[in-house]
Amino acid sequence: MRLLFAAAAMAAALSGPSFAQTASGPSRTFQAKDLFALEYAADPQIRPDGGMVAYARTSYDIMTDRARRSIWLVDVATGAQQPLASNTTSQSRPRWSPDGKRLAYVSAGEDGRPQLFVRWMATGATARVTSLPEAPGDIAWSPDGSQIAFTMLVASEPVRLGSSVPKPEGAKWAEPLKIITRVHYREDNEGYLKPGYDHLFIVSAEGGQPQQLTFGEFDDGGPISFTPDGRSLIFDGQREKNWELNPMNSEVYQFNIADGTVTALTHRAGPDRAPAVSPDGKRIAWVGFDDKQRGYENARLYVMDLKDGTPKSLTDGFDRAIERPHWAADGRSLFFSYADHGVTKVGRIGLDGHIQTVAEGLGGSELDRPYNGGAYTVADNGTVAFTLGDAAHPTDIAVVRAGGSPKRLTALNTDLFAGKTLAKVEHMTVTSSYDKRPVDAWVMTPPGFDPSHKYPMIMEIHGGPFSAYGPNFASELQLYASAGYVVVYANPRGSTSYGDEFANLINDNYPSQDYDDLMSTVDAVIAKGSVDPNNLFVTGGSGGGLLTAWIVGKTNRFKAAVAQKPVINWTSEVLTVDGYTFMAKYWFGKMPWEDPQYYWRRSPLSLVGNVTTPTMLMVGEEDHRTPPSEAEQFFDALQLRGVPTAMIRVPGASHEALAERPSQEGAEAAAILAWFARYRTDGAAGR
Secondary structure, eight states, X not given: OOOOOHHHHHHHHHHSHHHHHHTSSOOSSOOGGGGGGOOEEEEEEEOTTSSEEEEEEEEEETTTTEEEEEEEEEETTTOOEEESOSSOSOEEEEEEOTTSSEEEEEEEOTTSSEEEEEEETTTOOEEEOOOOSSOXXXXXXXXXXXXXXXXXXXXXXXXXXXXXXXXXXXXXXXOOOOOOOOSOOEETTTEEOOSEEEEEEEEETTOOOOEEOOOSSSOEEEEEEEOTTSSEEEEEEOOSTTGGGOTTXXXXXXXXXXXXXXXXXXXXXXXXXXXXXXXXSSEEEEEEOOOOOOSOOOOEEEEEETTTOOEEESOTTOOSOOEEEEEOTTSSEXXXXXXXXXXXXXXXXXXXXXXXXXXXXXOOSOOSSOBOOOOEEEOTTSOEEEEEEETTEEEEEEEEOTTSOOEEOOOTTHHHHTTXXXXXXXXXXXXXXXXXXXXXXXXXXXXXXXXXXXXXXXEEEOOSSSOOBOSOOOHHHHHHHHTTOEXXXXXXXXXXXXXXXXXXXGTTOOSSTHHHHHHHHHHHHHHTTOEEEEEEEEEEETHHHHHHHHHHHXXXXXXXXXXXXXXXXXXXXXXXXXXXXXXXXHHTSSOTTTOHHHHHTTSGGGGGXXXXXXXXXXXXXXXXXXXXXXXXHHHHHHHHHTOXXXXXXXXXXOSTTTTOSHHHHHHHHHHHHHHHHHHOOSSOTTO
């Protein structure tokens, strides 16, 4: 039996000509070594007067192969920048005091544990105000600036069963048993969770002993909002009985600081989250929806008068999901973010429901793939600071006023991209062969593109499945294009940002006609005339990995495939995923033992007998969302059938962080390109 190991596959990929070129001098195209030089902006926090933005700036250290996060300040009028501090300690979560004279943030203390710091901006003096056993989470200043509230894990004693033999002093024994009894005990990117629950705390802004405010065997979460009188905190959480078995049921709560009482402000089946208090303290706004136990629901924006307690939806007629509500200073309208056709925007809505778009083109912090996303904040004068990105730029900081044009304040990658030619990204609308629905797609053409030439093509499929790609920067796709491929990606049915009905076309029906949407996309790109139909390749991650495995079970039109972190067998997936309380209930409506055939016919493993396409699997060894056992099932089945295959296991990588470390992302892209090069028939294999 021919055995292909991950180490051998990766070694071959790294030694190939494509990767070797990147280890030499400057290149005119984007190469793997450039991954270490990328920078992006996140978490923009505009000062209340609108004069300055603090933001988290991420770069990469080639010696440690890890991200470096620091807080920078940028002047809105001049664009002048400066770092908050000169040390190399990781910094995050900048938050302005109400008067704008101080900045709270999280950074590592002397012991290496994240702590809460405050900086006096006029003098530059900085003080650590906490000595916490765990990292602080969400941060909120009190209205008078005297206190800071935050969330933090409160560790609990591990469960014990029986008693063990006493360990002699100095003995080196095995680690003690780990006994798990909680429903929610593991989480992707976190691993097996430390026993404990998240609760609210408060501390003096000048330092002191933090006071724990909430207690109990449940999690209290942010964002936290003080009421304007400073007497209460508004937050969201899950406090009902059996809350861990009902992941979609959360409520908005009010905590009275004086007497410690907690009052539920919302009461329904469904998530209520991200509360924000109006400037006069008379209303709260939040996002949520009625739980219909479907795969997807648009989150709506609600407002409630705290006196009568009657919620009102402001966005029933707006068929997009609402995120991050923020009150305008006059209390007459709210800002919010939403995604539309793969593009993230900031809107402003009056209490009468009238909506206007304030900003668009927001970018997120997932550099490897073109997912939509982004962040924003609003000053008292209505200036919006946001993360601005596009297909040729990772996120920068920009500001805009209603009715005005955005002003870019940073250009973090100008030096890196100077003299380089990136792949061009063009939008196209595809008509699905299944029901003639329009499908958004984007085509990336390689540097030096000649429309008269026939290029090999890679189709990249997004995960989720309830998510969306857009015209955003994607480092891994740029590497594919630099290797001479036309790259296409699309938002097939099930994608978000197109409304409730489009997303739920795959409710209890996934995968299904999303396959037809993707094949129609391939046909449409071929029809443009520059793609070689005999050199087609396909890849994708998570839900895109599932669809990749599904596609090779339904067609042999692709020369080779790479299924990254895929779902292969739905029965095993829903019982090993970290969100096992959610997936079976909302994506199937029944448990696998209740209807095993229902699960089987939606599993790519059911089609493995049809597969002839050489297919490689890739998964992170610490993936708790689509565990390595999923990829292993497909790899083993392909080996038994004699189909050319390989499996790459990425050490230390979770599902979320498969491409987080630059060296691994570069190696992953090189391995994918080397796999495809083996099966190209256009005379350029191994080039």
